[in-house]
Amino acid sequence: xxxxxEHHMHNERKIIHLNVADFAVAVERxxxxxxxxxxxxxxxxxxARAVVYDMSDEAYQNGVRKDMPIKRAQRLCRDAVILxxxxxxxxxAMQTLCKQVLPYAPLLEVVDDNGHLFMDVTGTHxxxxxxxDIGWRVGKEVRRSMNLAPIWTVAPNKLVAKVxxxxxxxxxxxxxxxxxxxxxxxxxxITLLPGLERVDILHLWDFNITKTGEMAALSLEQLAVPFGxxxxxxxxxxxxxxxxxxxxxxxxxxxxxxxxxxTDDTNEVRRVAGVVYWLAEQAGIALRDQRLAARRLTIFLxxxxxxxxxxxxxxxxxxxxxxxxxxxxxxxxxxxxxRRVRLRHIHLLCDRLTFPPAQLELFPAVRHARExxxxxxxxxxxxxxxxxxESIKTGRRLAA
Amino acid sequence: MNNHQTATxxxxxxxxxxxxxxxxxxxxxxxxxxxxxxxxMLPLYAKVFPITELNYTWYQMPRxxxxxxxxxxxxDHFLFAAKLTRTLTHEIDPREWQHQAESFRDxxxxxxxxxxxxxxxxxxxxxxDRTAANRRYLAALLDALQGLPLAVEFRHVSWVHDQVFxxxxxxxxxxxxxxxxxxxxxxxxxxxxxxxxxxYIRFHGRNQKGWRSGNMQKKFDYxxxxxxxxxxVEQKIVKMAGQSRTGIIFFNNHVAAQAPKNAETMINLxxxxxFQVNILV
Numbered sequence: 001x002x003x004x005x006e007h008h009m010h011n012e013r014k015i016i017h018l019n020v021a022d023f024a025v026a027v028e029r030x031x032x033x034x035x036x037x038x039x040x041x042x043x044x045x046x047x048a049r050a051v052v053y054d055m056s057d058e059a060y061q062n063g064v065r066k067d068m069p070i071k072r073a074q075r076l077c078r079d080a081v082i083l084x085x086x087x088x089x090x091x092x093a094m095q096t097l098c099k100q101v102l103p104y105a106p107l108l109e110v111v112d113d114n115g116h117l118f119m120d121v122t123g124t125h126x127x128x129x130x131x132x133d134i135g136w137r138v139g140k141e142v143r144r145s146m147n148l149a150p151i152w153t154v155a156p157n158k159l160v161a162k163v164x165x166x167x168x169x170x171x172x173x174x175x176x177x178x179x180x181x182x183x184x185x186x187x188x189x190i191t192l193l194p195g196l197e198r199v200d201i202l203h204l205w206d207f208n209i210t211k212t213g214e215m216a217a218l219s220l221e222q223l224a225v226p227f228g229x230x231x232x233x234x235x236x237x238x239x240x241x242x243x244x245x246x247x248x249x250x251x252x253x254x255x256x257x258x259x260x261x262x263t264d265d266t267n268e269v270r271r272v273a274g275v276v277y278w279l280a281e282q283a284g285i286a287l288r289d290q291r292l293a294a295r296r297l298t299i300f301l302x303x304x305x306x307x308x309x310x311x312x313x314x315x316x317x318x319x320x321x322x323x324x325x326x327x328x329x330x331x332x333x334x335x336x337x338x339r340r341v342r343l344r345h346i347h348l349l350c351d352r353l354t355f356p357p358a359q360l361e362l363f364p365a366v367r368h369a370r371e372x373x374x375x376x377x378x379x380x381x382x383x384x385x386x387x388x389x390e391s392i393k394t395g396r397r398l399a400a
Numbered sequence: 401m402n403n404h405q406t407a408t409x410x411x412x413x414x415x416x417x418x419x420x421x422x423x424x425x426x427x428x429x430x431x432x433x434x435x436x437x438x439x440x441m442l443p444l445y446a447k448v449f450p451i452t453e454l455n456y457t458w459y460q461m462p463r464x465x466x467x468x469x470x471x472x473x474x475x476d477h478f479l480f481a482a483k484l485t486r487t488l489t490h491e492i493d494p495r496e497w498q499h500q501a502e503s504f505r506d507x508x509x510x511x512x513x514x515x516x517x518x519x520x521x522x523x524x525x526x527x528x529d530r531t532a533a534n535r536r537y538l539a540a541l542l543d544a545l546q547g548l549p550l551a552v553e554f555r556h557v558s559w560v561h562d563q564v565f566x567x568x569x570x571x572x573x574x575x576x577x578x579x580x581x582x583x584x585x586x587x588x589x590x591x592x593x594x595x596x597x598x599x600y601i602r603f604h605g606r607n608q609k610g611w612r613s614g615n616m617q618k619k620f621d622y623x624x625x626x627x628x629x630x631x632x633v634e635q636k637i638v639k640m641a642g643q644s645r646t647g648i649i650f651f652n653n654h655v656a657a658q659a660p661k662n663a664e665t666m667i668n669l670x671x672x673x674x675f676q677v678n679i680l681v
Contacts (some may be wrong), residue, residue: 012438014424019437125425129617130424131616132459177437
């Protein structure tokens with residue numbers, strides 16, 4: 001319990017969670033004001049089995065959810081406008097949002113390009129006044145300059161600020177004072193708690209626990225019986241204890257990431273391998289462009305039934321070589337792809353980046369094989385530089 | 401308004417407190433002990449003052465469950481003045497405001513039920529001048545909030561008008577007296593009492609440089625001298641107390657905990673004048 005005690009001894013933190021609800025839709029509505037009058041669903045075009053990327057609140061109220069097949073979404077919300085996703089547009093909007101917020105927050109964490117960010121304004125009251133005033137000002141500024149209406153919440157940590165945002169969604173504000181975390185959370189359904197996995201929720205429901213307060217009534221020892229190692233996490237979650245820092249952008253470990261959504265969900269081995277190769281190839285190009293190499297590769301698999309699996313593969317010798325990255329990707333894929341259920345989405349991430357290794361291999365045969373691969377990749381890069389990215393493809397990619 | 405002047409200062413109960421109580425810098429300034437969490441401040445504050453003005457209700461529509469939690473955090477005799485939410489004063493949506501007024505009523509209902517609501521402060525923005533449209537809106541807002549102990553704070557000088565005071569008196573709505581910097585266009589410090597139930601004074605500080613800086617830390621950074629406060633007691637409060645049963649006085653110069661310091665000075669000055677201060681009945 002030592003860390004819990006320490007948590008309470010620290011000066012209280014002031015965390016603001018800023019969230020533009022249904023970010024992709026909100027951005028599309030800024031680009032085309034006619035969309036404001038109608039429900040909007042964003043999904044990749046071109047396939048009946050495409051899934052929902054984001055939706056407006058009206059569509060949500062009609063039962064549309066993320067990752068739902070677009071056909072079903074259309075049935076549920078017949079008057080919805082269907083738009084293709086524009087990730088670059090959302091990224092630019094997110095960058096603009098960060099620019100608005102940066103002057104107020106020494107620490108800023110951008111969760112993803114999905115309209116969420118955390119600001120740690122602890123200790124800034126002498127400069128900018130109380131945290132609720134900062135939240136209000138930032139919200140007003142974003143509304144004025146970007147025509148977006150963010151939710152803002154103030155709390156002593158990210159966990160409670162996030163729950164408060166979920167509570168007031170799609171718009172509003174909420175202020176939770178330090179010391180009120182547990183009483184604020186007590187009446188909330190456990191489904192509002194971030195970081196509580198579906199399997200845990202089902203398990204808690206088995207015990208007839210639906211409210212956070214009911215979960216908080218259990219001691220650490222009691223939680224340990226059904227949840228084992230997860231008990232401490234659940235214990236803290238129920239009490240609104242979260243000491244995780246706001247991770248500034250510069251502190252986010254550098255990584256390159258690429259993803260692919262199958263227009264038709266698949267479990268065809270050749271097709272999946274082709275896509276994974278293509279992702280590894282994209283990652284290799286990005287790494288070489290940045291003169292970096294990766295020591296770890298992660299594969300995120302999203303199955304058609306909503307199950308997500310994440311597995312990794314590491315190498316001692318950092319690489320930016322497409323073939324070596326694909327070897328790592330194959331290992332990670334083998335670890336992750338254990339079910340017969342079809343796949344909907346694959347995400348590949350390369351991190352633990354470093355400058356490419358310079359030392360030579362000790363054994364000539366190994367060195368020769370590596371040099372050969374590197375020469376091949378260099379030749380491919382040269383051809384692409386001259387004739388374009390699509391000018392040369394591997395057989396594996398054609399299979400995808 | 402002269403018909404109320406028969407009361408004496410001994411008949412008027414004065415309540416002195418601060419605008420807001422949850423400030424991190426009040427820990428640094430020593431008003432609260434080191435490491436006091438904001439959620440634990442109200443019980444400590446209530447040991448010093450019997451009333452507070454809630455500022456957070458301006459930023460956030462109050463919710464009954466949170467208000468009830470807060471109410472339980474203070475003694476039963478403690479009183480609250482709640483500031484009306486910004487969507488009814490500063491950011492008015494003509495299609496939404498009536499619904500917002502209902503939500504506000506619902507939100508503060510725990511205070512009303514427990515008889516701990518001392519006043520509802522309607523602070524209007526500096527740009528809210530006395531136009532026909534604004535007069536109509538204010539009248540409709542006062543109607544929507546009828547039955548609550550209302551106090552209206554004007555920031556624009558155009559509202560200094562006998563007809564305005566007469567209408568407030570007819571409605572039994574309190575005109576808030578303000579102390580703020582002497583700047584063109586601002587509402588002046590008046591001692592007009594429009595409600596025999598209570599008068600309401602807000603001391604914002606007189607920081608001329610910071611007032612229009614857009615930064616709260618500069619705007620409300622001011623330390624009243626004893627002479628300035630004494631002048632208020634002698635020149636205005638004595639007269640106002642003769643026309644009301646209760647007087648509510650708040651200090652809003654929260655920076656560096658100057659508000660509680662000045663409030664305590666004010667309490668001492670008023671007691672010296674023979675007033676009953678911060679005695680709850």
